[in-house]
Amino acid sequence: MKKLILFFFLLISISAQSNKMVLIGESTYESSQFTYVRFSGNFNLSIGDTLFYQNNNDKIAGLVIKHLSSSSAACLRINDITSFKEGTSFYGYDRKIETVKENNEIKIEDNKPVIKTTNTFMNDSKTISNKISNEENISGRFSISSYSNTTNSGSNNYQRWRYRLSLNGNNFFDSTLSFSSYVTFAYRADRWNLTSSQLNRAIRIYDLSGTYKFDETYSLTFGRTVNSKVTNLSAIDGLQFTANYSFANLGVIIGSRPNFSDYGYNVKLFEYGFYLNRSDLFNNSYFENTLAYLEQTNNFKTDRRFFYLQHSNNLVKNVNLFLSSEIDIYKREKGHSKGDFRFTSFYVSARYSPSRIINFSASYDARKNVVYYETYQSFADSLIDVSTRQGFKFRTNIRPFPNMYINASYGYRYRGEDSKPANNYSATVGYSRIPFIESALSVGYNYLSTNYLVGNIYNARISKYIFEGSLNASLGYRRINYNFEYSTEELIQNEILFDLGYNISRMFTASFSYEGTFEKVRSYGRIYININTRF
CATH class of the missing domain: 2.40.10.230 (Probable tRNA pseudouridine synthase domain)
Structure with a gap:
């Protein structure tokens, strides 16, 4: 060390x-x-x-x-x-x-x-495509990552490898056919025998699709992809037909959801629906609405039937507004299917930017919990994620002087089953160009109070670019102190963070990260190495 x-x-x-x-x-x-x-x-x-x-x-x-x-x-x-x-x-x-x-x-x-x-990119499907030539354009990205976890007890030492491949092409063979893909392959080194016998669980296909444009109005997408107009629906396996009319964009979806357990293909999770999207431009303001209907099945029996609504605009000067909601219109009671109308998800956010010096943002989130795949977090970070899942959030960013910034946020959540509200305060002060050493320094504090713990987190980080910006190094420290409501034990952790990033060339980058966590008796070490190339 x-x-x-x-x-x-x-x-x-x-x-x-x-x-x-x-x-x-x-x-x-x-x-x-x-x-x-x-x-x-x-x-x-x-x-x-x-x-x-x-x-x-x-x-x-x-x-x-x-x-x-x-x-x-x-x-x-x-x-x-x-x-x-x-x-x-x-x-x-x-x-x-x-x-x-x-x-x-x-x-x-x-x-x-x-x-x-x-200069105005409001209509992705038409405005841009009319200006760009139909020449073939293929690009990709490939990366290899290693994630290692070590402990002083030796009981939980392991190494994970992950390979990522992203390949995209427009006007394939100088035609109107395009394709996109994003595939990962991950495994634990000590479980290779198990992985080799179950490769379908190690390979995750997040995107593998093609799109054929019949003309400037009609197109057909096939394979697995996330629809950019209704991203809350997650990936869709199947066919998506799109018609871009002058008054609106209309889409039809026929396919299935990925399998719950391994994100594989499962035709029994059949789904179908449609969406209607319209974007308008008023002087320098935009106004966009999306309405979608979807029916999802499990073993070809109705599992869920709902509407999805999305709206965004910046009609008020310096204010951006976004909201989305899901309304379930189906339920089953005592074996009988019934109609319903209930809000099962609602999210609204607003951002106000009166000047380049200061901005404010606020949001209310009552969405259902989202299942995240391939996310690795430390115990302390997962507690923060769970505790601040729903509720109100407020954030402000201030730049009082050149190279200096201040970020502050507050979160509040209260649900009927909670014994008391959850509060989360955080603040960070940073300076991006310290004289003489030309480095950046930031310090921060986070306070978390829920119905089962009270926590304080202190952190500091210093970083520097050298060799004409091709190499970046940073060193950080974090102290975590959690007191649990129903336990006399407390969680105290001291963490050392070190990151090193190197832009080898325009096509190759490499990074190294170390996170060491030290408690009274136990200690943990996490090492992340990544090599990335694009072509």
């Missing part, structure tokens, strides 16, 4: 070199498929470039440019990220290019064709 800390501070002592990673812009709008970034200046970017966002003072890859104009870009979210908040800042590498001046006009000399698109 001493060597680890010494190595980190040796990195900090290296004099800072010019950092080519620059602030590119910020997100302005997000659809179910794309995140849209408005540029803050003139940059030489290309389709396929990666944009990074800041998380706890670390720059993390979050977007890949899919469509590009001179002032903005439509980007695909990567690394299992489902959404970004409006106003999120993104960074990238601005490649230097030469310019020549002819007849008082500056022309960019580049060996890549300039792709022109409209």
Whole structure:
């Protein structure tokens, strides 16, 4: 451990070199498929470039440019990220290019064709596709990850391997056929014999689909994929027909749900339905509504029948509103099927950004618990997730000075079966450019109170980019103190966190993370190594 800390501070002592990673812009709008970034200046970017966002003072890859104009870009979210908040800042590498001046006009000399698109990306299916040529475009990403868990007792030592492959193609063979895929293969090294005999449980197919466009109006998607218009329905195995009319988008779904136990194919979980989506643009404001109906079966018998509603707009200046709801219209009592009308899920969020210095967001979440696959969390983190599942949340982000930020949040939950409300307070203060050492520092505090525990979490992290931004190192400390309501024992943990990320080239990245947890008697160590390439 001493060597680890010494190595980190040796990195900090290296004099800072010019950092080519620059602030590119910020997100302005997000659809179910794309995140849209408005540029803050003139940059030489290309389709396929990666944009990074800041998380706890670390720059993390979050977007890949899919469509590009001179002032903005439509980007695909990567690394299992489902959404970004409006106003999120993104960074990238601005490649230097030469310019020549002819007849008082500056022309960019580049060996890549300039792709022109409209500045407004409201209609993903038509506006963009009309501007992009029908040339074949195939891209992919492959990664190998190792997750190791060690304890001083030796009773729970293991190593997990995970391989990820994502492959996407547009205009395959210069046709209107496109495809997408996202497949993982994971196993524990000490259980390889079991895994090799049950490969279907180790291989997870999250996306494996193709789409054929008959014309600019009609298209057919087949295979397994998540419908971008009704993402709450999870993955769908089957056929999805889409008609994009001028007044609305209409979709029909016929297929099945993935198997509950292993996410495999199960035709007995047959489902069918339809959705209606309409997007409107008023000056610089958008207004989008989606209504979906779905019937899900189990062994071909009705399991659930419900409506799904989704709405988003920014009609009020500086305010973004999003809400979704599910209404069940079917129930069975004493063996008899009956009609019903009850709200089983409701979520609403609003974000107010009066200036670049400060913004506020609030949400109310009464959704059903979501089952997450392949999520590995420490015991302390899982307690936070469960305790703050439903209720009200409020958050504010403040940038009082350049390079300084303050984040604060509050969460409240009360359900009838709880003996008392659950409260969750958290705050983080950070400075992204400390003089002389050119490093970023953040400190934070989290307080959690539920009907079965009271917890305090303190954390601090320092990080630094070196070698022109190609290498990032961070070192953190976290102290956890949980007192349980119905036990005299308390959980006290001291954690050391170390992360190292290296951009080997534009196509290869590697990262190393260590998390050591130390208690009075027991200690744990988790090591995560990842190698990633895109092509």
